[in-house]
Amino acid sequence: MKNRLITLSLYLFIAGFSTLPAAAQQLLLTNGTLLDPSDRSSIKQHLLLDHTGILARLDSIPPDFTGQQLDISGKFVIPGLIDMHTHVFGNRAPNSQSETMGPAAAAQVVLQAGVTGFVDLFGNEERLFEHRRLQRSGLIDGADIYTSLSCLTAPGGHCSQFGKTRTIANAQEAKQHIGELAAKHADVIKLVSTIGGRLPSLTPELLKTAAEEAEKHGIRTIVHIHTLADIDSAIAAGVDAITHLPDDGVISADLAQRLAANKLVVIPTLACDTDEYEFMFSNVLQSALAQKVAAERILQGYQKAASEMTPQQKEQAKQRTEKYYQSIKNLVAADVVLLTGTDAGNYGTLQGFSVHREMEKFVAAGLGNWQALASVTSAARQFLAKPTGLQPGAQASLVILHSSPIADIRNSQQIFAVVHQGKLIN
Numbered sequence: 001m002k003n004r005l006i007t008l009s010l011y012l013f014i015a016g017f018s019t020l021p022a023a024a025q026q027l028l029l030t031n032g033t034l035l036d037p038s039d040r041s042s043i044k045q046h047l048l049l050d051h052t053g054i055l056a057r058l059d060s061i062p063p064d065f066t067g068q069q070l071d072i073s074g075k076f077v078i079p080g081l082i083d084m085h086t087h088v089f090g091n092r093a094p095n096s097q098s099e100t101m102g103p104a105a106a107a108q109v110v111l112q113a114g115v116t117g118f119v120d121l122f123g124n125e126e127r128l129f130e131h132r133r134l135q136r137s138g139l140i141d142g143a144d145i146y147t148s149l150s151c152l153t154a155p156g157g158h159c160s161q162f163g164k165t166r167t168i169a170n171a172q173e174a175k176q177h178i179g180e181l182a183a184k185h186a187d188v189i190k191l192v193s194t195i196g197g198r199l200p201s202l203t204p205e206l207l208k209t210a211a212e213e214a215e216k217h218g219i220r221t222i223v224h225i226h227t228l229a230d231i232d233s234a235i236a237a238g239v240d241a242i243t244h245l246p247d248d249g250v251i252s253a254d255l256a257q258r259l260a261a262n263k264l265v266v267i268p269t270l271a272c273d274t275d276e277y278e279f280m281f282s283n284v285l286q287s288a289l290a291q292k293v294a295a296e297r298i299l300q301g302y303q304k305a306a307s308e309m310t311p312q313q314k315e316q317a318k319q320r321t322e323k324y325y326q327s328i329k330n331l332v333a334a335d336v337v338l339l340t341g342t343d344a345g346n347y348g349t350l351q352g353f354s355v356h357r358e359m360e361k362f363v364a365a366g367l368g369n370w371q372a373l374a375s376v377t378s379a380a381r382q383f384l385a386k387p388t389g390l391q392p393g394a395q396a397s398l399v400i401l402h403s404s405p406i407a408d409i410r411n412s413q414q415i416f417a418v419v420h421q422g423k424l425i426n
């Protein structure tokens with residue numbers, strides 16, 4: 001009842017301004033079922049929105065409504081998807097020339113997959129900064145760009161092999177770089193721990209100093225991990241999230257419990273670690289959505305690679321997959337918050353498309369469909385400190401689906417239309 005009163009008063013508030021020209025830019029989605037992962041509600045209501053956000057949920061269509069109206073009878077509305085770990089380089093495949101996208105092009109491509117926002121965790125700092133500035137000034141379109149801008153690593157550490165990045169060798173440098181990134185409003189701080197790996201790693205002491213420094217600036221930290229020792233280092237440092245799964249073993253039930261107790265969020269990039277094999281040996285790339293977001297030569301590159309793979313390589317890939325799945329199963333059992341990150345830009349991923357694969361894999365590892373949907377919507381927005389859900393006040397970025405992802409998570413790929421900040425994208 002309370003909800004109804006709020007809905008009604010909001011409608012009256014809006015109706016009071018219906019003669020203003022802004023009303024023409026309003027969009028009314030009628031007769032759809034609204035699936036809100038933030039409270040797991042499934043309600044058939046009309047949804048009124050504009051570029052500023054969701055305005056109201058209505059039980060009847062206002063008779064004097066003059067904005068754009070779209071009948072979505074039989075369809076399902078979910079919040080726009082967020083990719084929590086990507087690189088806007090474009091798609092790549094073995095035996096194929098890579099695509100070169102950059103932030104502006106990637107932001108357009110991923111919208112096709114329902115991804116209305118993404119977190120770029122390292123690329124060209126100046127370019128990312130500039131594109132984000134242009135987008136936030138309303139000068140360029142596309143999915144919302146959030147970014148760490150740079151990747152803070154040890155001198156010669158991971159990330160530095162891909163191009164210019166910021167390196168930290170001591171506490172003074174950690175403070176200086178984080179201060180500079182904070183001044184440029186980095187949305188998150190990315191740190192790298194690769195203890196026991198080939199490349200130099202931030203020490204546990206430096207990781208802690210950096211995490212404390214980021215916290216002083218009110219910016220959340222995401223740590224790229226490579227081994228089980230990195231997870232211990234991340235827990236001790238008090239960071240907010242880790243990304244990737246350890247390569248040297250399985251996250252045990254005990255370790256998963258410790259992650260949960262310390263409220264660490266995990267962005268596993270499971271699809272990135274396991275999909276290269278499936279791109280070659282299953283029908284995944286025949287999906288209409290995969291074909292929409294990647295060039296033909298990329299899809300063919302995987303087919304060609306399949307024919308070149310030895311039985312031994314296939315066996316190794318299967319074993320690696322089993323190891324990663326076991327880590328995810330233990331994380332799910334311990335109720336660790338999982339977020340979907342594709343690590344797109346790497347082999348075995350496609351920009352935008354891979355968030356759907358990540359959700360599918362979470363469900364295969366035991367996560368419920370509502371939780372999987374939350375991992376790519378409300379939980380991700382919560383991490384970014386943005387309003388979540390499908391209630392008035394939330395961002396008007398939505399995906400309209402032909403079928404319910406609560407019935408079958410793979411239905412997230414059955415996209416009828418995408419709405420980004422109140423604007424209907426076909």
Ligand SMILES: [Zn+2]
Pocket residue numbers: 085086087121343
């Ligand atoms: Zn990455």
